[in-house]
Amino acid sequence: MSPPDPYLLLDLGLAATILVLALAALRQRDSFTMAVVFILFGLLVALAWVRLDAPDVALAEAAIGAGVTGALLLRTLRHVGGERRDPAPVPRVVAGMLGLSVAGFATLGGLALMATPRHGTGLIPAVAARMDQSGVEHPVTAVLLNFRAYDTLLEVVVVLAAVMAVWAIDRTIDRAAAPLPYLPGVALRGPIAGAYLRLVLPALALIGAYLVWIGAYSPGGAFQGGAVLAAAGVLSALARGGRWPRTAATMPLLRGSLVLGVVVFTGVGIWAAVAGGGVLHYPPAQAKPLILLIEASVALSIAATLTALFLGHMPQPAARIALRKGTTNDT
Amino acid sequence: MIADFLWLGLIAAGLIFFAAGTLGLLRFPDLFCRLHALTKADNLGLALVALGTAGLWATPAAAMKLAVIWALVAVSAATSGHMIARHARRAWRQEDAL
Known part of the structure; x- marks a missing residue:
């Protein structure tokens, strides 16, 4: 057995923290805290992109996903006022349909992930072959x-x-x-x-x-x-x-x-x-x-x-x- | 080899500052104390981590970039800390006036 990747612990911790932050943002009662947790979520997602060797996406996520979107959220809060009104209850039929479609898309996403060859090269060779024409x-x-x-x-x-x-x-x-x-x-x-x-x-x-x-x-x-x-x-x-x-x-x-x-x-x-x-x-x-x-x-x-x-x-x-x-x- | 340990020591010291700042943010009683804890962590913690990182891995150009990043973060943290404190103090005053 090969020794475990020293970064594995870091990656697992990062993934777990992102999930916890996503849940925390959704379950928050106070809109301001919700926005702040969402910004934090965006920053950690940017870190995850860095770990996935996608620094371009990480930059975009940090600058737009966390930075600009965060500013937009806080600005909107300032505009509409901080007090939180309890939303009207969602009818059970609607909630059920929403839950079903989310579960359906999650299943499809999982299936697509499993169908992807684990060590496939995707479109990398096609891009690499034409790099000299790209400018x-x-x-x-x-x-x-x-x-x-x-x-x-x-x-x-x-x-x-x-x-x-x-x-x-x-x-x-x-x-x-x-x-x-x-x-x-x-x-x-x-x-x-x-x-x-x-x-x-x-x-x-x-x-x-x-x-x-x-x-x-x-x-x-x-x-x-x-x-x-x-x-x-x-x-x-x-x-x-x-x-x-x-x-x-x-x-x-x-x-x-x-x-x-x-x-x-x-x-x-x-x-x-x-x-x-x-x-x-x-x-x-x-x-x-x-x-x-x-x-x-x-x-x-x-x-x-x-x-x-x-x-x-x-x-x-x-x-x-x-x-x-x-x-x-x-x- | 010994130099490597020196740089690692700097990073570790920086992490201690970050941990202490986080602890202060969570445990201190009011906004001003929390800001105090937070801005120390930002300035000194990041400086130590950046210094250690530059010593271990960076080319001279990358080390310059790290220095610029640290300077920008330090100035931004100090300014936003000041703005938050000023806003909070004014809000207090308005409450006192009522």
């Missing part, structure tokens, strides 16, 4: 932005659609009658916060750009870099009490950065078709610059989109925003 050196980026670029394009469309839905709902609210409140409780203000932002915002911009650039060679890419840039957006929004800048001039710029990723991605895809390769089939010689162009614009769009989702409202003309409360006790 990048990192296989995950090659799959996401070249071989299966269609999937990634649709993902970018989906996040844009989410912002459109949020803004469409926001449009139905009469802001003249109900101005946006200024939320001093969420404001990141004061000398220490100011110094912190001056230090960290440029660092976040640099790290975001670095993650996009490094995606061509190693783990990183548009979604991870975009999420880091979105963190910068969220911090700036918090610095002004959870609102967009008052200048209306940001509107065309903002709308532009929201759609930039979809426009550039689609444009490159159509250009590739005109150039003779078929939709999204970039010519190998130009693949690298095209992929970098797409990644850079998608990262900007992801950053703008996630920030817009965090703020949850359209930018307003200055007149429709409630005046800031006095900051006399701001010591």
Whole structure:
């Protein structure tokens, strides 16, 4: 018998902790604790991806799954109020059907896992054989932005659609009658916060750009870099009490950065078709610059989109925003 | 070989700080004491673990990255600790005024 893998204990502990946290998040009575446990859950799931040798997914999970989603949850809680209303009881028939379908999907998932050859190579040889045509050196980026670029394009469309839905709902609210409140409780203000932002915002911009650039060679890419840039957006929004800048001039710029990723991605895809390769089939010689162009614009769009989702409202003309409360006790 | 034990010792010391910080977070009576425990663990614990890790495995470039990560985490932990404490103190004052 071979000696046991020293990491086995760590992995088992990690898996058990993830299950316990998932249960804890579901059984929590208090919504705030629920959100915090969910963020913790996301961070440990990111660790699990690291242990599964999938650092790309780990980065995305930590940045988007735990970070941005956590911020969204806490922001929503601030908005709807913390008190928990007991949900209406679920009819037994509905609960039974839900339970059955969950059990069914779990069984199917288990069967699929058992049917997978234990030491199979999957699509790895197919990807490896075509890496020289992909334009990048990192296989995950090659799959996401070249071989299966269609999937990634649709993902970018989906996040844009989410912002459109949020803004469409926001449009139905009469802001003249109900101005946006200024939320001093969420404001990141004061000398220490100011110094912190001056230090960290440029660092976040640099790290975001670095993650996009490094995606061509190693783990990183548009979604991870975009999420880091979105963190910068969220911090700036918090610095002004959870609102967009008052200048209306940001509107065309903002709308532009929201759609930039979809426009550039689609444009490159159509250009590739005109150039003779078929939709999204970039010519190998130009693949690298095209992929970098797409990644850079998608990262900007992801950053703008996630920030817009965090703020949850359209930018307003200055007149429709409630005046800031006095900051006399701001010591 | 002896150097390896030195680095491992640093990592172990860092873990002790993390454990102590977690204990403080769970056992201390109020928010300010808990913040005190937590920020110590973040700063010193992470510094020791990062130092040990860099000494054991990292290339010079990776060691630089670890240093930058530690600096960012330390500054963020200090700032968020300050923001939480400030918010809590204000909430207290408002309750006192009522």
